[in-house]
Amino acid sequence: MSETSHILVIDDERNYLLVLQTLLEDAGYTVTAINDPETALAFLEESEVDVVITDMKMPKVSGREVLERVKKNWPHIPVLIMTAFGSIENAVDLMKYGAYDYITKPFSNDDLLLTLHNATELARAHRHYRLLQAAMEERYGVHQIIGRSRGVRDITTMIERAAPSRSTVLITGESGTGKELVARALHLASPRREAPFVTMNCTNLTAASMAEELFGHEGQAANGAIAIRRGRVEQAEGGTLFLDEVAALSPELQIRLLHLLQDRHFERIGGTEIVQADVRIVTATTRNLSALISEGLFRDDLYYRLNVVEIPLPPxxxxxxxxxxxxxxxxxxxxxxxxxxxxxxxxxxxxxxxxxxxxxxxxxxxxxxxxxxxxxxxxxxxxxxxxxxxxxxxxxxxxxxDLLPVQLDLADTLEKIEAALIRRALVRADLVQVKAAEFLGISKSLLQYKLKKYSITGH
Ligand SMILES: Nc1ncnc2c1ncn2[C@@H]1O[C@H](COP(=O)(O)OP(=O)(O)OP(=O)(O)O)[C@@H](O)[C@H]1O
Ligand SMILES: [Mg+2]
Structure with a gap:
């Protein structure tokens, strides 16, 4: 595929430019060769380019300036620097400013083609990554959270407010209310959006395998060296770790998670090395954590750490x-x-x-x-x-x-149900009482009597 890559070559010596153009075109690249850096930079505004190759010493605009301007405006384009043998030190210096690599003139064709091949591979990986990122944002961005109800507006506002910080977020709600969608939207709205979003469902595994899944593993390999397997916490480095059904965490893992949140570092299972962790923890639960705390099944200190921001999703x-x-x-x-x-x-x-x-x-x-x-x-x-x-x-x-408890006060429950049905009918009738009465199959005067009885006003 690299054959179709588009290479922009900048060099003030026309002869050199021609030689390079022929060489690269023979190798199957699409080449634009320009001998004036300003014109070349203007060309980048108009055309998609995969790799830039620039000479270092040019009269008006130096290779260094070309590099700086490309890195500023098109940070994903690899820039290859060509330099005369005498100025290698300067070229090495340019690596610090983000040059992909340098080649010294005169160079062997094979060396140039190999370096260029690697640079186009990198450009392609970047392109692929950006497409995936755009697809994720299209699929899971805040704009995908549909609804004009107050509840949904509150959710999007909370996501936007919570996104910039690294505070933990607890998302609560029944099954299917959009907890994962909200977690992803939060990640994509945060400064961590380019880093990984890693999820883990805490109900899927046994306690022991979950510990390794989360925190990784360190052990001795057959040759005696230390073998390392990274867990989800490390995979999410710089990004967001989403722990779904967090109520299912074993007591031991609850403690480990608490320490991770307090210390921002952890040890892999079986290991001694301290690993620093920069992750934002977002958790979700369909269960009522307060009830689990009073039953002694969930640690209250962990709960307070997890719900710095709580986003409740209405059914x-x-x-x-x-x-x-x-x-x-x-x-x-x-x-x-x-x-x-x-x-x-x-x-x-x-x-x-x-x-x-x-x-x-x-x-x-x-x-x-x-x-x-x-x-x-x-x-x-x-x-x-x-x-x-x-x-x-x-x-x-x-x-x-079926949603009601078996043990209840019948008269009281019937009244509550009646009041709820009347409220619903009113809302569905846009508060037009005649229409609401019609929905309920009662007269308007009976409806008015009941509105008074249950103190139901406008809404
Ligand atoms: N407000 C919304 N607008 C549009 N689509 C939504 C909304 N909320 C949820 N969805 C969609 O509904 C489906 C279920 O959402 P999601 O998987 O996030 O729910 P959940 O709360 O994680 O469910 P569970 O508890 O079963 O895991 C998904 O396809 C999601 O994209
Ligand atoms: Mg889910």
């Missing part, structure tokens, strides 16, 4: 106004990614969707949308096309009741 049923928006977002995304036919939900179908409890939250909504896109043959998705648990009122009712 989808508490931000129903986002359901239609999210459904449209997933339709667009899935249609685009999988080349499916565009479909829309009928108003009736959407009513059922916004009324459903969504125990699996946004992930469940995404799955339902995908299923409808794949299975429904028509362009309109009707009520009958919805999965039974959403269109069947009986099972909706059942799933709502």
């Amino acid at each position: 989808l049923r508490e931000r129903r106004e986002d359901i239609a928006l999210l459904a449209a977002h997933f339709i667009n995304k899935l249609v685009h990614e999988n080349n499916l036919t565009l479909k829309t939900f009928s108003p009736d179908a959407m009513n059922f969707m916004t009324g459903y409890e969504w125990p699996g939250n946004i992930r469940q909504l995404q799955n339902v949308v995908e299923r409808c896109l794949v299975l429904v043959p028509t362009e309109i998705i009707n009520v009958d096309d919805l999965p039974p648990e959403i269109r069947d009122e009986e099972s909706q009712f059942k799933s709502a009741v």
Whole structure:
């Protein structure tokens, strides 16, 4: 692939330039040869270039200045310096300013081609990396957190506020509420965005293997030397370590994590060397950590270290106004990614969707949308096309009741449910009482009586 790389060669001696151009073109490169540095730098503004080769001594603008300007404006382009034998010291000096390498004139063609080949490989790795980075930001940036509810606006504000610092962040919320998405968006909004985002689910492994997975391992190799395996903490160096389901950490690992947070260094399992760690720790949990603390299952000192900033994610049923928006977002995304036919939900179908409890939250909504896109043959998705648990009122009712504790005060609970249903109907009716009464199948005067009884005002 390096054959197609575009090389910019700058040298004030025209003859030399010509020789170089022929040599590189014969080797399969695309070459732009320019004998005036200013013109060459202007060319960089207009054209994508993979590697710059510049002479060191030129009358108006020196190779050093070319290097400085390229590094400032296009830091990813490797710059190769050509220098006469007598000025090697200066060339070595330029390495400190970020030159990729230098070659002394006169050079052997093989040496030049080898050095250039390595430089184009580096340029290609950079290009590849930038594409991946752009794809990550496209997929997981803050702008991918969809919703206009108060809850979602609060989340994006908190992400933006918390991003610049290295404070720990604890993300709480039911399954499928977007915890991982928020963790990634936080990383991408932070100054650490170019460094790794490493995740680890604490429920997946036994305590012993998890310790090694997190902190790495040191042991004796067959030849007697120390063998080192890096853990996730080291892999995330300079970046963010996301610990999912942090409640599942064993007591021993809780202590190790606490020490890591306090001391910013750690020891690998089986090792003695102290390893410095610059990582931001973000954790997530579906479980209530305070309850686990009172049961003695989670250390409170660790908890306070972990939730310097807490981002609670509301369940989808508490931000129903986002359901239609999210459904449209997933339709667009899935249609685009999988080349499916565009479909829309009928108003009736959407009513059922916004009324459903969504125990699996946004992930469940995404799955339902995908299923409808794949299975429904028509362009309109009707009520009958919805999965039974959403269109069947009986099972909706059942799933709502399933969420209640078995032991409860019946009269009190019924009143709470009645008040909640009235509030929901009002919101869904845009606060128009006649419409809300219609949703509930009661008269307007009965509704007004109940509004008073439960002290429900505007919202
Ligand atoms: N506000 C949102 N806007 C758009 N997509 C979202 C939003 N929240 C979550 N998603 C999407 O929903 C899916 C589930 O989100 P995610 O995996 O982050 O949830 P989670 O809380 O980590 O779930 P679990 O607890 O099951 O691991 C993902 O595909 C994610 O991109
Ligand atoms: Mg998750």
